[in-house]
Structures are given as C-alpha cells and as structure tokens.
Amino acid sequence: MxxxxxxxxxxxxxxxxxxxxxxxxxxxxxxxxxxxxxxxxxxxxxxxxxxxxxxxxxxxxxxxxxxxxxxxxxxxxxxxxxxxxxxxxxxxxxxxxxxxxxxxxxxxxxxxxxxxxxxxxxxxxxxxxxxxxxxxxxxxxxxxxxxxxxxxxxxxxxxxxxxxxxxxxxxxxLDSEQIPNDALRELIRKRAALLENWTQLIYDDSRSFASRLRSLCKEIAGSDPKRKEVPIAGPNAETIGKTILSIQESFYPKASGFPLDVSNAIAGLLGGEPALNKLIGSAFSQADREFLIPFLGAHTRWLENYVALTLYSDALTEFEAYMRPDMSLAAAVRFTLTRLALTLNLLMLRLAAAAKKENGIRAETFMRAVYDIDRNFYQSPGIVEGVIRRLIQNTGHDPITWISGFLSGANEK
Ligand code: SF4
Known part of the structure; x- marks a missing residue:
C-alpha cells in the first residue's frame, strides 16, 4: 500500500x-x-x-x-x-x-x-x-x-x-568503566562467557533436568567466590507450604497496578480451605505428582528454553544498581539466583493451580503462565526488586527451594 x-x-x-x-x-x-x-x-x-x-x-x-x-x-x-x-x-x-x-x-x-x-x-x-x-x-x-x-x-x-x-x-x-566495585566490574565484563557456560549446562541432555538445574545454581552462586552453599530444600508438605506462603506475602503490599494474583493461585490449590502451610503444601504436592511431573517431563525442552531465555534476557542486567557505590558482587549474584528461583517457583505455582482447576495442563495453560509472569512481573524491575527483598525478609534466606518435584529431582531414581 x-x-x-x-x-x-x-x-x-x-x-x-x-x-x-x-x-x-x-x-x-x-x-x-x-x-x-x-x-x-x-x-x-x-x-x-x-x-x-x-x-x-x-x-x-x-x-x-x-x-x-x-x-x-x-x-x-x-x-x-x-x-x-x-x-x-x-x-x-x-x-x-x-x-x-x-x-x-x-x-x-x-x-x-x-x-x-x-x-x-x-x-x-x-x-x-x-x-x-x-x-x-x-x-x-x-x-x-x-x-x-x-x-x-x-x-x-x-x-x-x-x-x-x-x-x-x-x-x-552500561559503560562498565563506571562500575565502582572492582570485583563486580570484572564479573559484568565476563557476562557473555558466563551466559554461554550457563546455556551449555541447561541444554546438557546427558543428565536429568533437576541435576542440570542444581549445577546451574551452583555455577551462578560460584560467580561469587565468597558464597558458600546453595540451599536446595527437599520438598515436604510443611516446607512447600511455607515457601508458597512466603511467595504470596512477598507480593504485598501490592504495588499499584500489579495484577498478578498469587492468592488466586493459592486459593485455586486449596479450593477455598484455610491457608495452612501443610494444607497448601499437600495440595501442591498432589498437583505436582499428578500433573506437573508428567507435563514437564514431556516438555523438557520448553523449560530449558525458558530458563536459557530468561537468563539471556535478564541475568546481570541491573545496570543502574551496578553504578551505586554500595553495590557488591555478592548482591548482584544473589539477585540473579533469587530471581531465577522465584520465576520458576511462580511458574510451578501457576501451573499447579491451573492443573487442579482444569484437571490437567494444556499447552495454552503453560503459555499463559509464561505470558502472565513476564507481563505482570518481569516488565517492572521495581516490583521484582521489592518482591525479592520481602521474600528474603520473610524466609530469612534466598528462595532456592524448588517447589516442584520435577525441579527438585524428587522423581529421580
Ligand atoms: S507484538 Fe503484540 S500484537 Fe504482535 S504478536 Fe506480540 S503481543 Fe501480539
């Protein structure tokens, strides 16, 4: 025309x-x-x-x-x-x-x-x-x-x-010359090489996805030489429920205009029952066993692509923060790791709630969960930072607690 x-x-x-x-x-x-x-x-x-x-x-x-x-x-x-x-x-x-x-x-x-x-x-x-x-x-x-x-x-x-x-x-x-912290500056300059290494790990299909994910977290954590260990909790109903509730609490007070309703996902899991750690944990575990593990097992590449793309797009990109004199390498590594864990936990939570409601997970359900998390969470760096800060306050540690059995390797022989 x-x-x-x-x-x-x-x-x-x-x-x-x-x-x-x-x-x-x-x-x-x-x-x-x-x-x-x-x-x-x-x-x-x-x-x-x-x-x-x-x-x-x-x-x-x-x-x-x-x-x-x-x-x-x-x-x-x-x-x-x-x-x-x-x-x-x-x-x-x-x-x-x-x-x-x-x-x-x-x-x-x-x-x-x-x-x-x-x-x-x-x-x-x-x-x-x-x-x-x-x-x-x-x-x-x-x-x-x-x-x-x-x-x-x-x-x-x-x-x-x-x-x-x-x-x-x-x-x-980002002009890396302007980063005041020497160790952080060196880390950011290695970003492309780090991402290549992390991506290779994610796609290494000679191992189970859970084992690759554990190695990935250790590699990311290892970018901070002073960081000692990555706590990956084994799932039990009590800790799963506690983790889910911490995720919910970390979203409050709600930032204005932020519509992702984690409570709805939790209510979806419980079918309206009172929010007790154990109840939530058991409801999640059941949805996990019945729906998440089979669905994710059949679509491992989708999850690999999701982790690879979110890291490529978002890992070590908090440019404004890196310019602050108080910003450290440890804080940058912690943020990267925490955001990865939170994103995967949110995805599992959304999928589990939808699976209970629809008695299964359809490709469209997976697509909608990925879409919502990006649109309502990732598009607002201020929200991401606030949620992560509150989550760490609530739990006393980073949320490296994989709430899905598939992600934690609970189904591995
Ligand atoms: S760019 Fe916008 S309209 Fe086009 S496919 Fe993506 S969401 Fe849809």
Missing amino acids: SKQKVPDLEFPMRKSISVIAPAAMAQFKCAADRCEWTCCQGWRVPVNRTHAEIFLKLNGSGGTHPVGEFLKKVRSSRRGKSKTNYYFDLPGTKDRFCLFLNEKRRCKLQERYGEDALCDTCLLFPRRLIQFDQSVQMTVSLACPETIRRLIMTEERLRLTTLSCAPDPEADW
Missing part, C-alpha cells in the same frame, strides 16, 4: 544497527489481528517525545483517531530538573483496544504512514535493546504469544546470531 504524505507529519526516518539477538527473532512476525493477547491493550505505553508531538497533531481527517483522549502528558521534577513524559493509556477491558486499531485490529498509523510512524516502544516490542559497552543486544519480552511460540514452545534451542534492528534511544546502557 502506498503511504500517504501529510505535509505537517514529519515522522523521523530510522536507521538500522547490528545487534546480537536470538536467532529465532529473524523470523519473528507480529500476529497482529490474529494475536490472542494483543499488546495493543491494557498497557501504559511510553511514547517518545518526537512521536508524541506529531501524534498530537493528528485528527480524524488524517484517517486515524484524535489522540488527546488517550495520549497522556505527565510532568515530573527530580533533583530540581523537570521532565515531560508521554504515554498511551491503553484500555484494559477485554474488547477495547488501542484507539489506533481499525476494525480488523490492524494499526491505522502503520497502514497509512508506514513503520516510522510508530513510537519507539510500539516499533520495537517485543524486542528490547540493551547495550554493554560497545555491544548491543536484543532481548525479548515473553508478554507476546508469538515469542513464546517461537522461542520457548519449540524443540529448537536458544541460539544467538547478528540481526539488524532499529536503535532504541531509551535502551539501558
């Missing part, structure tokens, strides 16, 4: 840059009108200033929708400096979408003016760029059904390649 030129709408042209990326993203194509959980709904989408100012000139006669009612402008002031941010406040109801979507659920802006008309966030999603010194990497959000299908629910392993991509002016950027 030829793109209409509108004299006062000068959308900036973007150049492409080379980035390191998961090879499967070379074939990524947004499902658009076929997407079951479109991202054009229920988000607050940050809009870069150049595009926001152009969007404000749009009106109905441009063939799109006037944006005043959903493009919000927020002025904030920090350390004496004022800043203006724009974002789309996309409707969160089931049948209401971004006002730029037409009746076929395709973006009117893109159809009429081409890709350069999309703001940076919409153009890049589900891709996210981060820069380590001179190397730019594309990470991927799993709050997109297409990325889950292409990168997780496949027998293909995670493989990296070089792709071309539009740059992201808002990308997190």
Whole structure:
C-alpha cells in the first residue's frame, strides 16, 4: 500500500544497527489481528517525545483517531530538573483496544504512514535493546504469544546470531568503566562467557533436568567466590507450604497496578480451605505428582528454553544498581539466583493451580503462565526488586527451594 504524505507529519526516518539477538527473532512476525493477547491493550505505553508531538497533531481527517483522549502528558521534577513524559493509556477491558486499531485490529498509523510512524516502544516490542559497552543486544519480552511460540514452545534451542534492528534511544546502557566495585566490574565484563557456560549446562541432555538445574545454581552462586552453599530444600508438605506462603506475602503490599494474583493461585490449590502451610503444601504436592511431573517431563525442552531465555534476557542486567557505590558482587549474584528461583517457583505455582482447576495442563495453560509472569512481573524491575527483598525478609534466606518435584529431582531414581 502506498503511504500517504501529510505535509505537517514529519515522522523521523530510522536507521538500522547490528545487534546480537536470538536467532529465532529473524523470523519473528507480529500476529497482529490474529494475536490472542494483543499488546495493543491494557498497557501504559511510553511514547517518545518526537512521536508524541506529531501524534498530537493528528485528527480524524488524517484517517486515524484524535489522540488527546488517550495520549497522556505527565510532568515530573527530580533533583530540581523537570521532565515531560508521554504515554498511551491503553484500555484494559477485554474488547477495547488501542484507539489506533481499525476494525480488523490492524494499526491505522502503520497502514497509512508506514513503520516510522510508530513510537519507539510500539516499533520495537517485543524486542528490547540493551547495550554493554560497545555491544548491543536484543532481548525479548515473553508478554507476546508469538515469542513464546517461537522461542520457548519449540524443540529448537536458544541460539544467538547478528540481526539488524532499529536503535532504541531509551535502551539501558552500561559503560562498565563506571562500575565502582572492582570485583563486580570484572564479573559484568565476563557476562557473555558466563551466559554461554550457563546455556551449555541447561541444554546438557546427558543428565536429568533437576541435576542440570542444581549445577546451574551452583555455577551462578560460584560467580561469587565468597558464597558458600546453595540451599536446595527437599520438598515436604510443611516446607512447600511455607515457601508458597512466603511467595504470596512477598507480593504485598501490592504495588499499584500489579495484577498478578498469587492468592488466586493459592486459593485455586486449596479450593477455598484455610491457608495452612501443610494444607497448601499437600495440595501442591498432589498437583505436582499428578500433573506437573508428567507435563514437564514431556516438555523438557520448553523449560530449558525458558530458563536459557530468561537468563539471556535478564541475568546481570541491573545496570543502574551496578553504578551505586554500595553495590557488591555478592548482591548482584544473589539477585540473579533469587530471581531465577522465584520465576520458576511462580511458574510451578501457576501451573499447579491451573492443573487442579482444569484437571490437567494444556499447552495454552503453560503459555499463559509464561505470558502472565513476564507481563505482570518481569516488565517492572521495581516490583521484582521489592518482591525479592520481602521474600528474603520473610524466609530469612534466598528462595532456592524448588517447589516442584520435577525441579527438585524428587522423581529421580
Ligand atoms: S503481543 Fe506480540 S504478536 Fe501480539 S500484537 Fe503484540 S507484538 Fe504482535
């Protein structure tokens, strides 16, 4: 379709840059009108200033929708400096979408003016760029059904390649020279080599998944030479229940707008019974034996891909924190390990609750759990940090307690 030129709408042209990326993203194509959980709904989408100012000139006669009612402008002031941010406040109801979507659920802006008309966030999603010194990497959000299908629910392993991509002016950027702590700086500079080693471990199918996971945790923990041991608790009803409740408590007080309802998952396990450690633990163990172990055993590659991708995308990427003078190598390693454990525990909890309700685990259930955890948890680093801090306070130690028998190796001979 030829793109209409509108004299006062000068959308900036973007150049492409080379980035390191998961090879499967070379074939990524947004499902658009076929997407079951479109991202054009229920988000607050940050809009870069150049595009926001152009969007404000749009009106109905441009063939799109006037944006005043959903493009919000927020002025904030920090350390004496004022800043203006724009974002789309996309409707969160089931049948209401971004006002730029037409009746076929395709973006009117893109159809009429081409890709350069999309703001940076919409153009890049589900891709996210981060820069380590001179190397730019594309990470991927799993709050997109297409990325889950292409990168997780496949027998293909995670493989990296070089792709071309539009740059992201808002990308997190780390200049390792600026990290004050010497040991942490050295660790971050080895990130690519560490990830390669961890990925090889995850895909080493000569051993059980539980044994690989234990080695992975030990390897990550070993990045901090002073760290002594990784406590991996064997599951019993009491400790499982306690762990699940600690996960729940760590999500409170709820950060505003954070909708992942861990209580619902727990209520789903119990069928409304009072929340006692043992009861919860037994309910989980039963769902684990009946559903999780067979399902995960039959889809080990999905879980391998999930662990490999979450580490590739998120491990050792808390760039702002690394600049703090009080930040240590021990804290960075602990955070990486804790987040991995918490993510897997959340996934198991969601799957167990859904399995009890639906009397089994379907591929769509797995996909939805991966999607929800990414959308409601990973997309907000502040929430991740708060949850992990409270979880450690609640339990007195890192949550390296695999609440699934499959993950703990309880089913190993
Ligand atoms: S969630 Fe993914 S597939 Fe769906 S509309 Fe957004 S980018 Fe496209």
